[in-house]
Amino acid sequence: MIPHDLCTDIPVLGKANIVSPIKRVTRSTQRRQSFISDDSRIIVDVQTEYIQDAVDTCQALLSFEQAGPREKIYFDPSKLKCAIVTCGGLCPGLNDIIRAVVLELYHIYHVKTIYGIRHGLQGFIPDYGHDILDLTPETVAGIQDRGGTILGSSRGSQDIGVVVDCLERMSIGILFMVGGDGTLMASKKIAEEIEKRNLKISVVGIPKTIDNDIFLVSRSFGFDSAVDVATLAIKGAHNESEAYPNGIGLIKLMGRHSGFLAATAALAQQDANFVLIPEVDIDLYGDNGFLQALENRVKTRNHAVVIVAEGAGQNFFEKKEKKYDPSGNIVLQDIGLFLKDKITEWFKSKNMDVSLKYIDPAYIIRSLAANANDSVFCGLLGRDAVHAGMAGKTKLLISYWNNHYVHVPMEASAGRQKRLDPNGRLWQSVLEATGQDVYFGG
Amino acid sequence: MIPHDLCTDIPVLGKANIVSPIKRVTRSTQRRQSFISDDSRIIVDVQTEYIQDAVDTCQALLSFEQAGPREKIYFDPSKLKCAIVTCGGLCPGLNDIIRAVVLELYHIYHVKTIYGIRHGLQGFIPDYGHDILDLTPETVAGIQDRGGTILGSSRGSQDIGVVVDCLERMSIGILFMVGGDGTLMASKKIAEEIEKRNLKISVVGIPKTIDNDIFLVSRSFGFDSAVDVATLAIKGAHNESEAYPNGIGLIKLMGRHSGFLAATAALAQQDANFVLIPEVDIDLYGDNGFLQALENRVKTRNHAVVIVAEGAGQNFFEKKEKKYDPSGNIVLQDIGLFLKDKITEWFKSKNMDVSLKYIDPAYIIRSLAANANDSVFCGLLGRDAVHAGMAGKTKLLISYWNNHYVHVPMEASAGRQKRLDPNGRLWQSVLEATGQDVYFGG
Amino acid sequence: MIPHDLCTDIPVLGKANIVSPIKRVTRSTQRRQSFISDDSRIIVDVQTEYIQDAVDTCQALLSFEQAGPREKIYFDPSKLKCAIVTCGGLCPGLNDIIRAVVLELYHIYHVKTIYGIRHGLQGFIPDYGHDILDLTPETVAGIQDRGGTILGSSRGSQDIGVVVDCLERMSIGILFMVGGDGTLMASKKIAEEIEKRNLKISVVGIPKTIDNDIFLVSRSFGFDSAVDVATLAIKGAHNESEAYPNGIGLIKLMGRHSGFLAATAALAQQDANFVLIPEVDIDLYGDNGFLQALENRVKTRNHAVVIVAEGAGQNFFEKKEKKYDPSGNIVLQDIGLFLKDKITEWFKSKNMDVSLKYIDPAYIIRSLAANANDSVFCGLLGRDAVHAGMAGKTKLLISYWNNHYVHVPMEASAGRQKRLDPNGRLWQSVLEATGQDVYFGG
Amino acid sequence: MIPHDLCTDIPVLGKANIVSPIKRVTRSTQRRQSFISDDSRIIVDVQTEYIQDAVDTCQALLSFEQAGPREKIYFDPSKLKCAIVTCGGLCPGLNDIIRAVVLELYHIYHVKTIYGIRHGLQGFIPDYGHDILDLTPETVAGIQDRGGTILGSSRGSQDIGVVVDCLERMSIGILFMVGGDGTLMASKKIAEEIEKRNLKISVVGIPKTIDNDIFLVSRSFGFDSAVDVATLAIKGAHNESEAYPNGIGLIKLMGRHSGFLAATAALAQQDANFVLIPEVDIDLYGDNGFLQALENRVKTRNHAVVIVAEGAGQNFFEKKEKKYDPSGNIVLQDIGLFLKDKITEWFKSKNMDVSLKYIDPAYIIRSLAANANDSVFCGLLGRDAVHAGMAGKTKLLISYWNNHYVHVPMEASAGRQKRLDPNGRLWQSVLEATGQDVYFGG
Numbered sequence A, B, C, D: 001m002i003p004h005d006l007c008t009d010i011p012v013l014g015k016a017n018i019v020s021p022i023k024r025v026t027r028s029t030q031r032r033q034s035f036i037s038d039d040s041r042i043i044v045d046v047q048t049e050y051i052q053d054a055v056d057t058c059q060a061l062l063s064f065e066q067a068g069p070r071e072k073i074y075f076d077p078s079k080l081k082c083a084i085v086t087c088g089g090l091c092p093g094l095n096d097i098i099r100a101v102v103l104e105l106y107h108i109y110h111v112k113t114i115y116g117i118r119h120g121l122q123g124f125i126p127d128y129g130h131d132i133l134d135l136t137p138e139t140v141a142g143i144q145d146r147g148g149t150i151l152g153s154s155r156g157s158q159d160i161g162v163v164v165d166c167l168e169r170m171s172i173g174i175l176f177m178v179g180g181d182g183t184l185m186a187s188k189k190i191a192e193e194i195e196k197r198n199l200k201i202s203v204v205g206i207p208k209t210i211d212n213d214i215f216l217v218s219r220s221f222g223f224d225s226a227v228d229v230a231t232l233a234i235k236g237a238h239n240e241s242e243a244y245p246n247g248i249g250l251i252k253l254m255g256r257h258s259g260f261l262a263a264t265a266a267l268a269q270q271d272a273n274f275v276l277i278p279e280v281d282i283d284l285y286g287d288n289g290f291l292q293a294l295e296n297r298v299k300t301r302n303h304a305v306v307i308v309a310e311g312a313g314q315n316f317f318e319k320k321e322k323k324y325d326p327s328g329n330i331v332l333q334d335i336g337l338f339l340k341d342k343i344t345e346w347f348k349s350k351n352m353d354v355s356l357k358y359i360d361p362a363y364i365i366r367s368l369a370a371n372a373n374d375s376v377f378c379g380l381l382g383r384d385a386v387h388a389g390m391a392g393k394t395k396l397l398i399s400y401w402n403n404h405y406v407h408v409p410m411e412a413s414a415g416r417q418k419r420l421d422p423n424g425r426l427w428q429s430v431l432e433a434t435g436q437d438v439y440f441g442g
Helices: A048-056 A094-108 A120-124 A158-171 A181-196 A224-243 A262-268 A290-301 A335-349 A362-367 A370-390 A427-435 B048-056 B092-110 B120-124 B160-170 B183-196 B223-241 B260-268 B290-301 B333-349 B360-367 B371-388 B425-434 C048-056 C094-108 C120-124 C159-170 C181-195 C223-245 C260-269 C290-301 C335-349 C362-367 C370-392 C423-435 D048-056 D094-108 D119-126 D158-170 D183-195 D223-243 D260-270 D290-300 D334-349 D363-367 D372-390 D425-434
Strands: A041-043 A063-066 A083-084 A114-118 A133-134 A174-179 A201-208 A247-253 A274-278 A303-311 A356-357 A396-401 A403-411 B039-044 B063-066 B082-087 B115-118 B132-134 B174-179 B201-209 B247-253 B274-276 B305-311 B355-359 B396-401 B404-409 C041-043 C061-068 C081-086 C113-117 C132-134 C174-179 C201-207 C247-253 C275-276 C303-309 C355-359 C396-401 C405-410 D041-043 D064-068 D079-087 D111-115 D132-134 D176-180 D200-205 D246-251 D274-276 D303-309 D355-359 D396-401 D404-409
Touching: A041 A114, A041 B048, A048 B039, A083 A094, A083 A120, A094 A114, A094 A174, A094 A370, A094 B425, A114 A120, A120 A158, A120 A181, A158 A181, A174 A181, A174 A247, A174 A370, A181 A201, A201 A370, A201 D223, A224 A247, A224 A262, A224 A303, A224 A356, A224 A362, A224 B371, A224 D363, A247 A262, A247 A335, A247 A362, A262 A274, A262 A303, A262 A427, A262 B371, A274 A290, A274 A427, A274 D158, A290 A303, A290 A335, A303 A335, A335 A356, A356 D363, A362 D223, A370 A396, A370 A403, A370 B223, A370 B260, A370 B425, A370 C260, A427 B092, A427 B371, B039 D158, B048 D274, B048 D334, B082 B092, B082 B120, B092 B115, B092 B174, B092 B371, B115 B120, B120 B160, B120 B183, B160 B183, B160 B290, B174 B183, B183 B201, B223 B247, B223 B260, B223 B305, B223 B355, B223 B360, B223 B371, B223 C094, B223 C362, B247 B260, B247 B333, B247 B360, B260 B274, B260 B305, B260 B425, B274 B290, B274 B425, B290 B305, B290 B333, B305 B333, B355 C362, B360 C355, B371 B396, B371 B404, B371 D094, C041 D048, C048 D041, C081 C094, C081 C120, C094 C113, C094 C174, C094 D425, C113 C120, C120 C159, C120 C181, C174 C181, C174 C370, C181 C201, C201 C370, C223 C247, C223 C303, C223 C355, C223 C362, C223 C370, C223 D372, C247 C260, C247 C335, C247 C362, C260 C275, C260 C303, C260 C423, C260 D372, C275 C290, C290 C303, C290 C335, C303 C335, C335 C355, C370 C396, C370 C405, C370 D223, C370 D425, C405 D158, C423 D094, C423 D372, D079 D094, D079 D119, D094 D111, D094 D176, D094 D372, D111 D119, D119 D158, D119 D183, D158 D183, D176 D183, D176 D372, D183 D200, D200 D372, D223 D246, D223 D260, D223 D355, D223 D363, D223 D372, D246 D260, D246 D334, D246 D363, D260 D274, D260 D303, D260 D425, D274 D290, D274 D425, D290 D303, D290 D334, D303 D334, D334 D355, D372 D396, D372 D404
Parallel strands: A083 A114, A083 A174, A174 A201, A201 A396, A247 A303, A247 A356, A274 A303, B082 B115, B082 B174, B174 B201, B201 B396, B247 B305, B247 B355, B274 B305, C081 C113, C081 C174, C174 C201, C201 C396, C247 C303, C247 C355, C275 C303, D079 D111, D079 D176, D176 D200, D200 D396, D246 D303, D246 D355, D274 D303
Antiparallel strands: A041 A063, A063 A403, A114 A133, A396 A403, B039 B063, B063 B404, B115 B132, B396 B404, C041 C061, C061 C405, C113 C132, C396 C405, D041 D064, D064 D404, D111 D132, D396 D404
16 A cells, blocks of 8 residues: 555646647547646556545545646746766666657757766766766667666765756756666755755656666566566576586575565566565575475475575574665675575585576676667656656656556655565465475475 | 446356465465455556546446455366367467466366367367367476467357357366457357356456457557567668668558557667558558658658558558458458558659668567566466466456456457557657658648 | 689789788787788698699699788878778678778778778769768777668669779778679779779778678678578467468578578578478479478478578579569569469369468568677678788688688689589488478379 | 697497488489598698698698498497487587487487486486486477576596496497587597497597587587677676776686687677686786786776686686596686686775676576577587497597588597687787787886
8 A cells, every 4th residue: 555645746846838849740530639737647556445445535546647748848948958867776778768868858849958967976076077978869879779878877875965056057957867766865855955946957757776666666667678688597597407416596686675576587487496585584494494495395306496686585694784885775795695605505514415506697687778668668758757857847756657657756755665565466476486385394 | 438338247157165275375474365355456547537537426436356366266176177279360478378377277276187279269179170288287398488379279260159069078167268359259159158058167368469459458468579579670671771772661560450569669669760550540642641751751861661550551442342361350451562562653653763671570570489578477367367267257358457467358348449549658659759740741 | 622713812902011010919928920921821622532632633722812910011001091882782790890890990000091982882973972981980889789781782783984983083092892792793893993094902802692602602791690580480480380270381581592591590490391492403393393292291290381592493483584683683583472372372272271371581681780600700801801901912802711711812703603512411401300301202 | 730640540330331221312403422431531720831741741631530421330220229418517509419319310310219318427327316318309399499408417527337337238329428528538438448348339429618628629519609698798797887987897708728708709799808818828916917907998998898718817826726626627716706806906905996897697608598500500510420320430529620520539639628829810809809908018
């Protein structure tokens, strides 16, 4: 259930008075207007039970504003300057997003000045001395076929005031920020500082997470591509494990706080026998522990494939002082190498020869180009980000929810996280596909 | 808007009294029950405007029953025999579906007798003499890596009475039918004949269409894989067209009545300059016609890429007697070859040398294996089909709607079609990405 | 056996007096010089029998000059202007070749003026008005990831005198010509006209043929990539044929005069039951004809996959006046569509229902990017073309022979063709892999 | 230069008296016989200089016997039992080899008893208790689409006497051994033990090495597929390094004693700035050392991509007692992790923030299926292994040399290794493509 306080309205910089330059052809078959009205809203929870409850108790239905082109816009395209920045870890589709934003601004809204900020938030800070890219249709031609981001990225927070100083100096009207939860937090603060200074700068966030764990975002770009590449690693681990007596393939996949990638990849390439995710705690030792279960499996079937999400099993580690990375994320203990050691120790103590292969494909997965499906998705996200910004909306994310593109207030999502429901269909299907419960004792 | 009479209840064969053999592990983190209740329903239309209207006018909200495992089932697994059949044209993912149905029945419900009916509806008819396959986990191991269907398929209708005779003779309890709209119509008639004979046979449909045009099915399996492969043809056509003076690349993609594949592929690989779909009529000749627009484009940019859906431009053809294929579908005139000729004629008459390359990738697209995304999707569709059948439900489709898997009554979908909305976001995005309106005169 | 008159020396423009700017690091492990001497030659025929014969009869051994960097070069890099042109049909790897030539000239020889001639030989002819591209490392960055050719291409011959006029006017020192046999014939004539005018222009050919049929060239670039993509079509045809009762998959592959692609693809994806190539005549009708053999196969195994090279079965067509395309190649009758019709007729006359699917993947195969193997190969071919030109050599092809890169005199190759030997290992392996002889009567 | 003592004759078990069951169709175009004679030999060194020398000094020319079907065979197919075993590390194409051997034996020579030995040499040793697989066309259908080996593998040597006991007990006539240098050494000993016991068992080796470093084998199967997959890792590392300020991508590729894979992959995906291989020693520290060179590059271009072969830089490690793995190979120090640490230390000491990403794709590369090119190659290798064995030849390898398939005596290859020549074209091309020498000081 989605908390009730989340569906605040999307803030606007002012009244949208300018007629959109979008020309909608009206041929015989196309009588209806195709702009989206601000009144068009998408319900958050599609269970009729929830709706009935709300109706019965006279509560408002939670809903999101639908994304898309508005008939009236706030900014004058002939004078507008825009900037786009990509932050945090790489993710397939970043270049697709950049390209879509640029092409939509340039060709559809006729905005000619678009800056690419280099290396994430660092690009706003004079001390780093990063240059600015001028983005045009030529600059972005063909970039969607490459992974990474042509703008570069960086981790870590920067002084919000200095960022807004830069935006002021450059006379930016719309800032497109592509990044994960940390970036969205920063976006929110930047938008607040802009408001405090009474500036007319729209901040539009496009949520990025290869973990697919951003709150109120049902699907994040790049995730599908990540699953595609992850299947190669699973295939490989499976072939290795089958080839050698008592073969064990161990794959670590991304997922700091959520098991979406591990679970989905396990369904895409159904060779895994165990999937370990952050949302489901298990024991390492004991009759009911993972190592015993793995031994049971290897003894029964002579081989095993294990997928572990990077955030799984943090309970295995002894309490130490927590460490933080430059982006303020907790530095997780490396569960992959940890399990590798523990599995080796376990079977050594049992005098069983095993052939353990460990695969960590993270940097290959996150740095390759988007697949066809993500390319379509990124194109639509990027175009909707432009529509939102041009309409003078701010402090919002472009999200995908119940099959529609919507505007989510930054306040509703930033700082919260989406989790895989251990009782939901995804995880239950993983349990059915792996059959892993069979091997746990007790 | 979805017509109001569609959301009838899902018929059942009788009361589900048997406790499901599905074991849901209840560890500390998994207190909640993960079976799905029949009362769990998903709203059809997520626009709040629609909901408010319904509430205001005291009308019931249209909704679909949620798919998933039921706590009580109708069939006794130890005595149940099931059959699965695949009908009509090939589509990526057929083998994934077959595999999922078999593994779910076998491992989760412990149903050991599963028949594979060969070559579609022909397989039920004694005259054809097709054999029956025994499906087990061994039979279906690895089949998801191959395109096509291990069961084979066929086009065309068969005598419904003879089909049901066969089901009776074989003592089938659940029949899984994978096929397109024609198959769903047949499924409905089979279910009606079963009812007439007072038999206890569940008929569960899994909708298949590479055109993605089945009514009340937001996404059909194989479509994403089709887009993937279609991008190769678009890339090729683009490279050919750019290489030669006045180069024109013409690609025909599937879509008998709808432009979903053509439109989506055009967004996935943004090299097309014109997309022609059945839902948007255009003229061939005249100042405002397609050929003049193509000439304008080639004169301006020296090359052009055209994607045409197979059902587009049927208005170009002179009225002739309509022909029908064995499945009862109208045999469309071949718009690809037709356009190829007309383009050649047009430029010849203008004394312009063009280099026209025509690509028809249909049989490559539809016959390859599912991609990772479709594999996940097919796995979940197949498992939900089993859950529905085991619960004694019948005359339903497994559909995906508003991000949930749902049960759609066959009566609500069969014989109707989904169309791409020319005022919707998909088509408007295609117009933005191709810029094709610029080249049309007037 | 290779005719004895072929191994003439490679012509040179003059004495190479300038010290090559190539810096070869000499660390402890690298004492030996790594330039290639003109005396380094590679034997043409590696059978010892041939060598013994030559020795016994005191004949010179046929050999090719080894390609590679020379210690002394002919052109002064600081004053040299080069041009590159791509001609004829597309082929994977064209952009790799262009890139390699440019990077080698620019970074290694420090030649800064490199022109890209647009649209093949047309680019030299003023009447066409095509522009010239300036090629630099920036222009060619990333082009290897795209199919086609950034220079464009065209078919057809042009006036040789006008081409050489253009070279003179532009003060070109080295002309790199990438193209098929027709282009190599033109290259030869251009080189002869240059000689007649006493100009100092080197003409270096890089043979291109997706059919892999250029004489004295054991492997041509793009062929391996073509095989890769062709396997998709074979897989598709196989899946289609297996799915339907009496299913037949018919794939046309390139190969105007040779069956290398058809044969190699049939070995790469061993699903074909018949491979028809130009080098092996067969009958269409009669007890020993192809149609009867196909019927035998379909009756025995219920499905069949047929690969036909585009130049196969020309004997099936009635004698008509021959037609020629702009490049002077004979316009072949379309064997694919012809066979499609004849197969349909045959089975109709036998009252056998078959499901025939015809796939012509030519434009997809030839227009996609090179695979890894071809990328390596193209890089080395392009670099060796530069070494040859810089050394003042002319009227030569860069070829790959007996595992070495070599210089082949244009006179030795142009106008001749390589054929698949029906008694050789390749074709015999195809016969073993398809088992096709079994189905032919007699 | 190849040592002169290598070209001993291929041993035979006895006179080949039986007429080969291979039916060569003789149609009008196929008059010539297509069996290969034992007198057909392929010269080892194709440089004419070498040949001239040999002729001048009256020395015999080194040559290899050509592989292929013989007109007379030694074994009676109706009574023959064969075995095949795969040993050592995984390599793309193992299943293609197994399939080709089985299909050739079964369909072409009509040998019906073919055993698959499980888990390498362990499969011969009773103590391990591994089962034996019966290999038939059905068992091997479709296996070429999967990576790994259906037979399984293992590392480590076994008692040669016990292996030959097993061969005797099972009445094996031909043993096909697929494996690396260690396996070839074992094959040689097995063949010697067989000879000592006066048994009539042919031992045919098919050399396997993902490092492509087997002596007298110009190309080893799986290598091309390995290059394909390695390019993904290089692309990823490049995108990562470009995205972050002072980004460094470090990829470890296979190559225990040779840099073939590292060098070839660097040419296939030309994003690497440094390639480190075992054949070229460099210093780590100092003005002329690698770390300083890397710093120079990062300072100049802000990012760098480094490929290191696993056997490179063993001189960096302090002398310790050498360790050996179960196959008797020296356990190399992990140069990848070592470099990762040293690079981190170096830049820390210089107070430079770098973003270092380390990728080790080994288990993905070696465990995936063969690409099209390798599939063709494996098919031909496997078929030639069968031809050799059927002809009663023994103690030989099937090799590819100067564009021909040949027989190499085990004695000539086993225990020697192929090295990349630092003065050869491959490495010089890598130096040109990376430009790495520029960054080394001095």
